Amino acid sequence: MKTIHKLVLKSYLGPMILTFFIVMFVLMMNIVWRYIDELVGKGLSAGIIIELMTYFMANMLPLGLPLAVLLAAIMTMGNLGENYELLAMKSAGMSLVQISKPLIILIAIVSVGSFFIGNNLVPYANKKVYSILYDIRQQKQNLEFQDGLFFNGIDDMSIRVSHQDPETHLLTDVLIYDNREANGNMNTIVADSGYIRLSDDKRFLLVTLFNGETYEQTRTTANNHQWFTKSALRHHIFDRQDQVIPMSGFEMGRSDANQFSNSQTKNINELQRAIDSLELLVSSATSRSYEPLLKERVFSSDHSVFAEPDSVRIDRSAFRELVVLDSLETLPMRTRERIWDLARSTAKNSRNLFTFDESNAKEALNQLYRSRVEWHKKMSLPVSIMIFFLIGAPLGAIIRKGGLGLPVVVSVIFFVIYYIISLSGEKAAKEGNWEAVYGMWLSTFILTPIAVYLTYKATNDSALLDTDWYAGKFKYLQEKMQPMFDRLKNTIKRLREWKSKRS
Numbered sequence: 001m002k003t004i005h006k007l008v009l010k011s012y013l014g015p016m017i018l019t020f021f022i023v024m025f026v027l028m029m030n031i032v033w034r035y036i037d038e039l040v041g042k043g044l045s046a047g048i049i050i051e052l053m054t055y056f057m058a059n060m061l062p063l064g065l066p067l068a069v070l071l072a073a074i075m076t077m078g079n080l081g082e083n084y085e086l087l088a089m090k091s092a093g094m095s096l097v098q099i100s101k102p103l104i105i106l107i108a109i110v111s112v113g114s115f116f117i118g119n120n121l122v123p124y125a126n127k128k129v130y131s132i133l134y135d136i137r138q139q140k141q142n143l144e145f146q147d148g149l150f151f152n153g154i155d156d157m158s159i160r161v162s163h164q165d166p167e168t169h170l171l172t173d174v175l176i177y178d179n180r181e182a183n184g185n186m187n188t189i190v191a192d193s194g195y196i197r198l199s200d201d202k203r204f205l206l207v208t209l210f211n212g213e214t215y216e217q218t219r220t221t222a223n224n225h226q227w228f229t230k231s232a233l234r235h236h237i238f239d240r241q242d243q244v245i246p247m248s249g250f251e252m253g254r255s256d257a258n259q260f261s262n263s264q265t266k267n268i269n270e271l272q273r274a275i276d277s278l279e280l281l282v283s284s285a286t287s288r289s290y291e292p293l294l295k296e297r298v299f300s301s302d303h304s305v306f307a308e309p310d311s312v313r314i315d316r317s318a319f320r321e322l323v324v325l326d327s328l329e330t331l332p333m334r335t336r337e338r339i340w341d342l343a344r345s346t347a348k349n350s351r352n353l354f355t356f357d358e359s360n361a362k363e364a365l366n367q368l369y370r371s372r373v374e375w376h377k378k379m380s381l382p383v384s385i386m387i388f389f390l391i392g393a394p395l396g397a398i399i400r401k402g403g404l405g406l407p408v409v410v411s412v413i414f415f416v417i418y419y420i421i422s423l424s425g426e427k428a429a430k431e432g433n434w435e436a437v438y439g440m441w442l443s444t445f446i447l448t449p450i451a452v453y454l455t456y457k458a459t460n461d462s463a464l465l466d467t468d469w470y471a472g473k474f475k476y477l478q479e480k481m482q483p484m485f486d487r488l489k490n491t492i493k494r495l496r497e498w499k500s501k502r503s
Contacts, residue, residue, distance in 0.1 A: 004094070005102040006102075008100070011076050015075040023071070024061075028060065048136075058121050062117070065114055065385055066381075067388075067415045069385050071407060073388070074411055077394075096394065100393050103393065107386060108386070111386050114385055118377070118378045126264045128257050130260035131256070135254060147164065148160070157177065160174075170194075171195065173192065174189070174194050176207075180245075185218045187214060189209065189212060189213070190212055195207075205243075205244070205246075212238055212241065213237050214234075214235070214238065218234065275371050278367055282364050282365050369430050369431070369432050369436065373429045373439065376436050376437055376440035377440055383444055384444060387444060388414075390452075394451075394459070398457060398458050417447075425439035426439055
């Protein structure tokens with residue numbers, strides 16, 4: 001490897017690693033704010049939170065890599081141009097493509113690696129994310145008592161405390177309504193102070209109360225309607241009361257991640273098999289039309305219900321509906337009413353059957369659209385990374401500014417354009433308005449000409465974003481247009497003088 005190539009590669013790796021972690025940090029902050037309400041108040045351990053954030057980070061890699069590549073390319077080439085190192089390389093006879101050769105090889109390796117990340121790592125991370133979030137949602141809220149408010153996070157129990165000491169966790173003025181007994185007995189406990197906490201394994205509620213009273217209302221009859229008239233009240237006074245109450249739902253269970261399966265949890269081979277199966281299912285469902293519905297359900301032959309008289313027997317293949325209508329007029333009223341009821345019932349059943357088939361077809365079609373979108377998304381990620389590099393490298397050579405100032409602004413502008421186009425195309429593809437290949441590759445089709453144009457301009461040392469060049473062009477144009485402006489002013493002046501003389 002040439003010394004210049006080592007210099008360029010070393011200059012790129014530092015900003016690449018830095019920008020990658022910055023981008024991932026920003027994306028992770030967005031995830032944290034989105035799920036903060038589900039994570040707070042559940043008493044989750046640090047290990048569960050770190051595991052969830054790790055899987056979220058793996059899920060964000062396809063979104064963070066293109067932006068990191070773009071920003072690092074602009075910063076690297078901008079720093080080389082700002083320090084005149086890029087100019088010195090070009091003076092030695094090296095073109096921009098030759099200078100960027102090691103970076104192109106590196107980005108090609110990163111692009112290939114991104115395919116395996118999106119195909120293998122991201123589906124596995126999605127399964128784990130869905131599994132952990134489901135377990136967190138199923139877990140009950142941790143014990144958090146607020147002064148003067150009832151805590152109803154325990155089934156068939158309601159607890160109110162006047163105050164909880166933040167250091168000792170001592171509860172004062174405790175009131176507990178306990179309706180856990182299966183026979184319907186109700187217990188009310190009032191205590192001056194006490195401690196209520198979960199065991200370390202969160203399987204038991206440990207209750208210790210001091211100086212209190214217990215009111216137990218027991219039923220003396222099995223009739224629910226005689227509760228208030230057929231019941232007994234027991235009263236107990238205690239100095240100390242200890243209870244160990246079995247609890248469920250506070251400990252976090254772990255579900256099998258394989259049961260959470262959708263288009264985002266499948267690799268490209270699984271998606272292809274799913275697409276083939278869904279295409280057959282959709283084709284079978286949509287091949288059903290109103291014609292077989294009418295033939296098999298509405299106008300099916302049933303001679304036990306209706307028999308045609310000989311006087312009206314004509315060609316059934318051409319005039320079946322006419323025969324039925326004419327024959328009804330010759331039947332008794334009760335027979336006609338029975339036929340109309342049967343026809344109405346058959347029509348309702350047919351409508352329900354067709355609605356059910358239609359809903360199944362729509363669901364299969366939605367899954368087919370989503371599977372196609374995910375398939376093309378995995379294929380388009382490596383190409384988008386290469387396109388972003390081909391935009392960032394020549395753009396950095398043109399603007400010749402390093403650091404995190406102007407490169408960040410330019411990178412964010414291009415990434416927002418890419419993100420908006422991608423989201424719009426993905427939404428249209430998932431709704432079936434566009435083909436998945438158009439929706440998911442639209443941003444690539446739009447950004448590729450921009451990359452080619454910027455590469456051409458940077459190779460020819462174009463002053464595309466040089467403000468001094470634009471200022472010089474404006475000054476030159478102003479000097480060219482100044483004689484015309486002077487003649488126009490003189491003409492206006494003479495017209496005003498002529499008008500003043502006429503008046």
